[in-house]
Amino acid sequence: MGVNLEAGRRHGAVKSNEDSFETLFAAEYARVAGIANRVLADPHEAEDVAQEVFIDFNRLHSAAAPYAAAWLYRAAAHKALNRVRGRRRRERRELSQAADEGGRAMDPQHVFETSEDRRMVRQALARLAPKPATVLVLRASGLSYAEVAQALGVGIGQIGTLLRRAEAALRKEVTRGTSL
Amino acid sequence: MAHLSEGTLRRKFDDEDALTASDTRHFSACADCQARYAAIAEDARAVAGVLTLPDIKVDIASALSHVRSAPAAQPRFGIRLPIIRPASRPAMGIVAAAAVIVALVVTGVAQDALVFFQPKTVEPVAVSVADLQSLSGLSEYGTFAWTKEPAPQVVTSAAEAGTVSGLHVPVVGPLPNGVSSTITYAAMPEAVGVFTFDAAKAAAAAAKAGKTLPTMPSGMDGSKLTVTVGPAVVEIFGNLNAGAAENATQLNLPQLIVGASSSPVVTSTGVTAQELENYLLSQPGVSPKLAAAIRSIKDPSTTLPIPIPIELATSKNVQVQGVNGLALGDNTGLGAAVIWIKSGTVYGVAGTVKQSEILDVANHLH
Numbered sequence: 001m002g003v004n005l006e007a008g009r010r011h012g013a014v015k016s017n018e019d020s021f022e023t024l025f026a027a028e029y030a031r032v033a034g035i036a037n038r039v040l041a042d043p044h045e046a047e048d049v050a051q052e053v054f055i056d057f058n059r060l061h062s063a064a065a066p067y068a069a070a071w072l073y074r075a076a077a078h079k080a081l082n083r084v085r086g087r088r089r090r091e092r093r094e095l096s097q098a099a100d101e102g103g104r105a106m107d108p109q110h111v112f113e114t115s116e117d118r119r120m121v122r123q124a125l126a127r128l129a130p131k132p133a134t135v136l137v138l139r140a141s142g143l144s145y146a147e148v149a150q151a152l153g154v155g156i157g158q159i160g161t162l163l164r165r166a167e168a169a170l171r172k173e174v175t176r177g178t179s180l
Numbered sequence: 181m182a183h184l185s186e187g188t189l190r191r192k193f194d195d196e197d198a199l200t201a202s203d204t205r206h207f208s209a210c211a212d213c214q215a216r217y218a219a220i221a222e223d224a225r226a227v228a229g230v231l232t233l234p235d236i237k238v239d240i241a242s243a244l245s246h247v248r249s250a251p252a253a254q255p256r257f258g259i260r261l262p263i264i265r266p267a268s269r270p271a272m273g274i275v276a277a278a279a280v281i282v283a284l285v286v287t288g289v290a291q292d293a294l295v296f297f298q299p300k301t302v303e304p305v306a307v308s309v310a311d312l313q314s315l316s317g318l319s320e321y322g323t324f325a326w327t328k329e330p331a332p333q334v335v336t337s338a339a340e341a342g343t344v345s346g347l348h349v350p351v352v353g354p355l356p357n358g359v360s361s362t363i364t365y366a367a368m369p370e371a372v373g374v375f376t377f378d379a380a381k382a383a384a385a386a387a388k389a390g391k392t393l394p395t396m397p398s399g400m401d402g403s404k405l406t407v408t409v410g411p412a413v414v415e416i417f418g419n420l421n422a423g424a425a426e427n428a429t430q431l432n433l434p435q436l437i438v439g440a441s442s443s444p445v446v447t448s449t450g451v452t453a454q455e456l457e458n459y460l461l462s463q464p465g466v467s468p469k470l471a472a473a474i475r476s477i478k479d480p481s482t483t484l485p486i487p488i489p490i491e492l493a494t495s496k497n498v499q500v501q502g503v504n505g506l507a508l509g510d511n512t513g514l515g516a517a518v519i520w521i522k523s524g525t526v527y528g529v530a531g532t533v534k535q536s537e538i539l540d541v542a543n544h545l546h
Binding site for chain 2: 022025026029030033034037038041043046047050051054055058060061062065066067071117121136137140145153157158159160161162163164165167168170171174
């Protein structure tokens, strides 16, 4: 009897853990994927990153943890930035494909410029230090100052300064290659 | 009044009402702040422009099923816990023997079940792997038997851990980033073991290994050491069931472990502490350096020596909760620990986080 009770309790705990993971997933998946996409500008890859982030989270943390959303946002930004750093070669290939495809449909020069600008911006973002890059990505993804502060583990009063410096740094990085 | 800071001006770009009344007055009268604001706003607009993308469309149900079907992840860094792997037992035995030997090194008088070892503070003793390998198991010097077996058990709550152990269960303050707040509690009542020296057994074991032992002091043969450990409580942070391992030796490493135990107590009948120290330190293979390190401990009867394998770990003395403690590891996040003794209780905090974070957790225990 004692054993059954114990097993039942454990089963209940597992069930409620799974339930809260599903609730967390439903509430945050789109936003986490959006953050990754902000960095990658590639919805498929962004979803890959978002799913990896949730798998990592679920492996080590309780979905009921109060820091769950903040953890997911930061992890999505970091993981996506790491991918940009590691995919330079692949990007070049995709870029030339995009230019070829675009040539059939619309002004090739325009497509090339859009695609090239995006690539430059993503590369510039990935060259920034992790903290400023993350501030920019999270804020551009629609997080409030409070949410950005929580995800970075800094005081809300620092966000204005961090954003300002990050924006100046990104502009500088990008203007080294294009006309932002 | 001073000019508005960059952060304040940047905030104004996102929220017109972010300025206080006095900031607003200053801003409207200050050409310098207005010019800086214009530059800040231009950067902010330009960056927002380049980071703008069409909204991503997601199918949450299919993404969730994809996540659910992902294979169980391997522990990070591929670390496997070497728990009770047969091959590791001799090594563990040697470490344990070394720990006991250094822990038993005491001064003072120790006659007839006098308490001669009850640590109140901790001190590192550097040992090399060669030192550890040269020490044979304590079991070769006599026999050991539990008179009260250790009975560790996993319990469901802090309250139950308190009931089983009779100890106050430490409560953690803020946790390091990324550490799960899921806690598994374990508790153990006090356990008592008796070690009886046996000169014949020790000589036979040494002869088998081709060594000659120094003669046991008279009175040591047959004398007993009674060792009391615990009660103890342990809190393990992290979801231990997630990413379930397929084989039993492979578990997720806990992110953080907090433990508390009553200080161990050793009592003796017959052998004096000085005899014991001299005898153990004269064993073949105990390097002069190790012997010197042990003898240099100022008040061994109240000091718990922590063996630090010098090739594998570094340690430093730190202040924890107002007392001396010993911190191991570093700030790489691969692993760190701190141990200290306060009011008759040995505390330890260890985890796969930075040493600075471990110390922060230790200092916030209450």
